[in-house]
Amino acid sequence: MTVLWVVLAVVVVIILSVVGVFNSLVGLRNQVKNSWSQIEVQLKRRHDLIPNLIESVKGYVQHERGTLENLTKARSQAISAQTVGEKAKAEGVLSGALGRLMVSVENYPDLKANQNFLALQEELSSTENRIAFARQNYNDQVLAFNNKIQMFPSNLIANSFAFTKEEFFELEDKTEKEVPKVSFS
Amino acid sequence: MWELIQENKRKSIFLFIGMGLCLLLLGYLLGAAFFPPNGAISGVSIALIIWSVLSLVSFFSGDQILLATSGAKEISSDVHPQLFNIVEEMKIAANLPVMPKIYIMDEAAPNAFATGRSPERCAIAVTTGLLPRLNRDELQGVIAHEMSHVLNRDVLFMTFAGILLGCIVLISNMFFRGMWYSSGSSRRYRSGRSSDGGKGQALIFIFAIVFAILAPIAARLLYFAISRRREYLADASGARLTRYPEGLASALEKISSSDVELTSANQVTAPMYIVNPFKEKRMSFSSVLSTHPPIEERIKILKSMSGGASYVQYQKAYAAVTGKSSQLIPPSGLEDQKEIPVRKAVPEAPKPQSVKDQARAIGDLTRTIYDYTFLTCVCGLKIKVPPDFKKPKIVCPRCWHQMDNPFLKVAAPTSQTSS
Numbered sequence: 201m202t203v204l205w206v207v208l209a210v211v212v213v214i215i216l217s218v219v220g221v222f223n224s225l226v227g228l229r230n231q232v233k234n235s236w237s238q239i240e241v242q243l244k245r246r247h248d249l250i251p252n253l254i255e256s257v258k259g260y261v262q263h264e265r266g267t268l269e270n271l272t273k274a275r276s277q278a279i280s281a282q283t284v285g286e287k288a289k290a291e292g293v294l295s296g297a298l299g300r301l302m303v304s305v306e307n308y309p310d311l312k313a314n315q316n317f318l319a320l321q322e323e324l325s326s327t328e329n330r331i332a333f334a335r336q337n338y339n340d341q342v343l344a345f346n347n348k349i350q351m352f353p354s355n356l357i358a359n360s361f362a363f364t365k366e367e368f369f370e371l372e373d374k375t376e377k378e379v380p381k382v383s384f385s
Numbered sequence: 386m387w388e389l390i391q392e393n394k395r396k397s398i399f400l401f402i403g404m405g406l407c408l409l410l411l412g413y414l415l416g417a418a419f420f421p422p423n424g425a426i427s428g429v430s431i432a433l434i435i436w437s438v439l440s441l442v443s444f445f446s447g448d449q450i451l452l453a454t455s456g457a458k459e460i461s462s463d464v465h466p467q468l469f470n471i472v473e474e475m476k477i478a479a480n481l482p483v484m485p486k487i488y489i490m491d492e493a494a495p496n497a498f499a500t501g502r503s504p505e506r507c508a509i510a511v512t513t514g515l516l517p518r519l520n521r522d523e524l525q526g527v528i529a530h531e532m533s534h535v536l537n538r539d540v541l542f543m544t545f546a547g548i549l550l551g552c553i554v555l556i557s558n559m560f561f562r563g564m565w566y567s568s569g570s571s572r573r574y575r576s577g578r579s580s581d582g583g584k585g586q587a588l589i590f591i592f593a594i595v596f597a598i599l600a601p602i603a604a605r606l607l608y609f610a611i612s613r614r615r616e617y618l619a620d621a622s623g624a625r626l627t628r629y630p631e632g633l634a635s636a637l638e639k640i641s642s643s644d645v646e647l648t649s650a651n652q653v654t655a656p657m658y659i660v661n662p663f664k665e666k667r668m669s670f671s672s673v674l675s676t677h678p679p680i681e682e683r684i685k686i687l688k689s690m691s692g693g694a695s696y697v698q699y700q701k702a703y704a705a706v707t708g709k710s711s712q713l714i715p716p717s718g719l720e721d722q723k724e725i726p727v728r729k730a731v732p733e734a735p736k737p738q739s740v741k742d743q744a745r746a747i748g749d750l751t752r753t754i755y756d757y758t759f760l761t762c763v764c765g766l767k768i769k770v771p772p773d774f775k776k777p778k779i780v781c782p783r784c785w786h787q788m789d790n791p792f793l794k795v796a797a798p799t800s801q802t803s804s
Contacts, residue, residue: 231480238477319466326470332728333478336628341480 221357228345232366235338239369242330243278243291249327250275250298253320257301260311264304271297298324335369342366388715389618393538400545401440404552408432411556411596418590432556439552447544448500448508451657455498455649457488457510458754465489465750468516471525472509478626479532485509491751494645495519498657499531500540507535512647513747518639522730526623526633527640530659533622539615543657550605557597613678617713620683621699628694628728634687641680682706695725762786 254268261268274297278290302321311317346365349358409432416428443450462469469487476484481504488510495515501507509531511524519527534540624630640660647662661677677683689702696714703713749759749769756772764784770792779790 235480242477322467322470326467326474329470329474330477333474337478337480 218357221354222361225345225348225354225358225361225363228341228348229363229366231341232338232345235334235341239331239334239338242327242334243287246294246324246327246331247275247279249320249324253301253324256314256317256320257305257311260308260314261304264301267297267301267304271301273297295328298328339368342368389537392715393542397538397542397545400542404545405433405436408436408552408556411553414596415556435552435556443544443547444502447547448502448506448540451498451500452488452508452510455490455510456492457490459486459488459508460754464753465516467521468511468524471521471528475525475528475532475626478529479504479536481507481532481536485532485535487511489513489516489750489754490649491754492647492649494647494662495640495643496647496662497527497531497659499534500657501535502541502544503538504535507532507540513751514643514645515640516750517746518643519636522627522629522632523636523639525627526629526636527659529626530619530623530633533619533626534615534657537615537618537622539619540657543612543615550601554601557601561597614713616677616683617686617703620687621696621714624687624690624694624699625696625725628725629730630687630690630694630727631730634684637680637684637687641684691727693725694727698725758792760788760791762788 250271254271257264258268271294274290274294278287278294281287281290305311348354349363349365409429412428412430412432413425414428416431417425460468472485472487483505485499485501486508488508490510490512492512493514495512495518497509497511497515499507499509509528511527515527516524620633623633627633637660647658660680685706686699686702689706690698692698700712700714704710752759752769758770758772760768760770760779762768762781762784763786764781766781766783768779768781770779770790774790775793777790777793778787780787
């Protein structure tokens with residue numbers, strides 16, 4: 201009779217732990233999805249800041265029409281991108297255009313002293329940081345989730361309920377990682 | 386790292402129960418020593434009341450009390466946009482659900498602390514002395530360190546430990562004061578009634594004295610030992626969040642090189658700050674009594690992490706610098722197998738370097754948090770108007786130009802902003 205109770209207790213404990221692991225897997229996967237949308241929130245914030253930036257810069261930088269036009273074009277492309285691949289590419293182009301504008305601003309000392317512009321520059325640089333941290337956080341969540349899926353014993357439960365590995369957000373431009381080749385020929 | 390969180394939660398519960406028993410014992414002994422034979426019961430009841438009241442108050446409003454006693458004022462994002470942005474960036478990196486509240490303390494000493502039982506409601510406070518001294522990366526390192534304290538539930542645990550320490554100190558003080566005042570009258574009264582329990586009485590009395598002396602000392606030692614490990618872990622977590630250990634390292638250097646004392650810190654709240662607010666001279670025995678690990682060590686460990694910013698790399702640097710092989714980082718942190726590279730420093734616009742400009746910036750910030758408003762005179766002087774200035778005319782101190790006090794008009798919709 202007592203053997204029956206013991207077996208029952210063991211079964212209950214096993215079921216409870218399976219439920220616990222399953223719930224934590226679901227929780228981690230939702231964290232991954234949440235951090236992905238956080239990246240999109242910060243990207244949208246950057247899109248919204250750019251028109252303001254262009255307005256405040258327009259009066260000062262007479263010779264940079266081309267740079268400003270490129271920036272506007274890149275922004276509208278980034279907003280209209282649909283798939284993840286397109287978005288990643290368009291955001292990379294936008295970062296490049298913004299960087300070029302910031303470099304050209306170095307030649308205009310009155311613009312650099314303008315309070316409005318400085319505040320905008322802080323907001324923009326903060327937005328770039330936020331995008332970077334959002335990607336970093338996304339990768340951290342993916343790491344936690346993948347670890348839980350692959351490590352024993354939660355991998356047993358993960359496999360039985362078909363949890364799949366998530367992808368890391370790698371650098372779009374693989375060439376940034378390459379070591380420059382120096383030749384002395 | 387979930388082990389840290391679980392450990393802190395578990396220890397908090399143990400501490401809560403253990404503290405209760407300890408206090409009840411103390412109350413029993415003191416009551417029995419003073420007012421036999423029924424004194425034990427009242428001693429226990431008094432201890433119980435003190436424990437419950439202090440626990441409830443500290444658990445539910447501990448962070449408000451701490452913020453109030455340090456003179457911290459909450460600020461909105463337009464008071465200091467850069468600080469707000471830095472905290473929001475760290476909130477994203479740390480995956481916090483809610484933006485923490487930001488407070489500024491009017492203190493010349495550079496320091497910072499964090500409060501909050503859980504990430505859902507936490508607050509970060511920095512001093513006005515900290516803000517102009519640090520650049521963006523350094524400030525971000527400090528904020529990341531403070532946020533890690535909240536994430537690892539250090540604040541929850543330290544609150545309970547602090548209550549325990551406070552209770553024990555309080556009761557011991559009461560005991561010694563009581564002994565001082567009652568030495569004359571009550572002994573005569575007592576000796577008449579307890580003719581048979583003389584020996585047992587003395588024994589309990591001795592126990593009570595010994596306990597009352599040792600308990601505060603033991604509690605302090607325990608408190609400080611716990612808070613030291615937490616500081617290392619918060620450094621490791623902060624470096625990992627920012628991916629830039631150099632930032633926190635140079636911030637600690639700048640903070641420790643300042644000689645100014647923090648006016649509002651005491652022994653219980655000292656562990657909450659990022660750097661020990663008590664500037665002790667270099668004493669060799671200070672390591673056991675100190676609330677923080679030696680700051681040169683913390684800086685060295687962080688600076689030697691050039692290979693990467695993960696927990697594994699912090700553990701290695703810790704072992705290399707201190708020579709101790711104790712496992713600082715719990716196993717879940719060591720699962721950080723993917724190499725985490727250190728990022729580059731963030732370039733930023735140069736700050737006004739002159740001492741006068743820095744002092745002016747601090748002064749303006751302080752006045753903003755105390756609800757001063759700013760008014761520009763025709764001669765160009767920025768007039769700082771106190772919040773309760775109700776005279777109808779404001780006179781410029783430089784050119785004696787008189788103008789109507791715009792803040793008296795109840796219907797005035799616009800507010801003066803500093804230019």
